Amino acid sequence: MxxxxxxxxxSAGNGxxxxxxxxxxxxxxxxxxxxxxxxxQRTQDDSxxxxxxxxxxxxxxxxxxxxxxxxxxxxxxVSRLNxxxxxxxxxxxxxxxxxxxxxxxxxxEQWKKIKPALHSPTRDSKELACIPxxxxxxxxxxxxxxxxxxxxxxxxCGIKSSSAEYLGPAAINKAFLRLMDPRDTATEERxxxxxxERAGVWRCHAQFNxxxxxxxxxxxxDTIMRLKRAMLxxxxxxxx
Amino acid sequence: MPAYRNVLWWYVxxxxxxxxxxxxxxxxxxxxxxxxxxxxxxxTYAVILSRISNPxxxxxxxxxxxxxxxxxxxxxxxxxLDYSRVGPRVAQAITVALVAVGLVWSWWGIEAFxxx
Ligand code: SF4
Ligand code: FES
Numbered sequence: 280m281x282x283x284x285x286x287x288x289x290s291a292g293n294g295x296x297x298x299x300x301x302x303x304x305x306x307x308x309x310x311x312x313x314x315x316x317x318x319x320q321r322t323q324d325d326s327x328x329x330x331x332x333x334x335x336x337x338x339x340x341x342x343x344x345x346x347x348x349x350x351x352x353x354x355x356x357v358s359r360l361n362x363x364x365x366x367x368x369x370x371x372x373x374x375x376x377x378x379x380x381x382x383x384x385x386x387x388e389q390w391k392k393i394k395p396a397l398h399s400p401t402r403d404s405k406e407l408a409c410i411p412x413x414x415x416x417x418x419x420x421x422x423x424x425x426x427x428x429x430x431x432x433x434x435x436c437g438i439k440s441s442s443a444e445y446l447g448p449a450a451i452n453k454a455f456l457r458l459m460d461p462r463d464t465a466t467e468e469r470x471x472x473x474x475x476e477r478a479g480v481w482r483c484h485a486q487f488n489x490x491x492x493x494x495x496x497x498x499x500x501d502t503i504m505r506l507k508r509a510m511l512x513x514x515x516x517x518x519x
Numbered sequence: 520m521p522a523y524r525n526v527l528w529w530y531v532x533x534x535x536x537x538x539x540x541x542x543x544x545x546x547x548x549x550x551x552x553x554x555x556x557x558x559x560x561x562x563t564y565a566v567i568l569s570r571i572s573n574p575x576x577x578x579x580x581x582x583x584x585x586x587x588x589x590x591x592x593x594x595x596x597x598x599x600l601d602y603s604r605v606g607p608r609v610a611q612a613i614t615v616a617l618v619a620v621g622l623v624w625s626w627w628g629i630e631a632f633x634x635x
Contacts, residue, residue, distance in 0.1 A: 438601060441601055441602050441604075442601060442602065443604075470523070474523045474525055474526075476525055476600060477600055477607070477610070479525075481525050481529060481597075481600075482600065482601060484601075507526065507529055510523045510525070510526035510529075511526050511527075511530070513523075
């Protein structure tokens with residue numbers, strides 16, 4: 280058991296001013312930031328708002344800004360932060376609803392723009408649309424398919440903080456998967472979005488913040504750079 | 520499926536960046552470190568004139584000017600585009616202004632050789 284000081288950004292949302300609430304908690308070695316938040320909510324301030332669901336790093340709802348890095352609260356052990364002070368704020372680049380709860384609406388607005396659903400001519404077919412295990416898509420994208428839409432990359436991105444229009448890493452990664460998908464046919468529409476000068480891949484300057492922060496270890500910068508290079512001969516994306 | 524225009528500018532920025540490394544190194548080496556006359560301390564206008572009258576040096580200098588202008592002005596445009604608080608119309612006006620600056624500056628630099 281070890282004592283920690285937890286500083287939490289408190290806000291009523293809608294642009295209301297943020298105040299810092301300071302709490303003292305005693306935590307066991309393997310307790311997470313999410314455990315600390317529950318501890319505070321149960322024993323010190325039941326008005327504290329935060330979001331979580333699965334508690335095992337699968338749903339992505341507990342993303343927040345912990346000691347200046349966007350992370351999943353349920354996957355972040357407090358002892359691993361190597362600090363007796365834990366500073367927690369809402370995920371950057373997203374509007375605050377209350378305290379640590381942000382609205383993911385802007386994130387999903389960008390997500391929608393790249394047409395995330397599969398566009399297949401055989402959509403109504405009863406047959407399973409299988410992807411051959413030997414295909415390039417199957418070989419080169421396994422990790423990139425692990426996204427849990429937590430919004431951490433969106434919060435970590437420096438370009439996103441200055442540009443409302445930029446799609447953000449997760450949406451671009453999803454577009455990349457669909458562009459590589461041999462079953463999908465909406466290639467031209469997606470390339471138009473990806474190629475947009477103000478919102479698409481050209482805004483990325485390879486800061487690698489998204490790659491460093493992604494809890495699923497998706498190499499988002501690699502995705503974006505591959506897309507940029509592929510724009511010279513876009514038909515190559517679908518090659519088996 | 521056609522290649523997209525933006526990708527060409529992306530490649531141009533990379534190629535001019537690589538060229539700048541070579542040209543800048545050459546420039547500093549020749550102009551500031553390795554000139555024998557400079558090292559002896561008797562650098563005169565005539566010495567400079569004889570070098571910049573050489574068509575090979577003229578080609579290198581004009582190439583350097585154009586590469587630096589394309590890279591620098593395109594980089595500036597990218598910085599403007601990174602901040603979408605600048606609306607599309609303002610961004611377009613800035614693009615036109617940067618192209619104009621590039622053209623005037625190129626003409627200015629190239630035209631200087633005609634006065635030798
Ligand atoms: S790419 Fe990674 S950081 Fe971004 S939303 Fe998906 S899981 Fe989260
Ligand atoms: S609660 Fe689901 S990822 Fe943290």
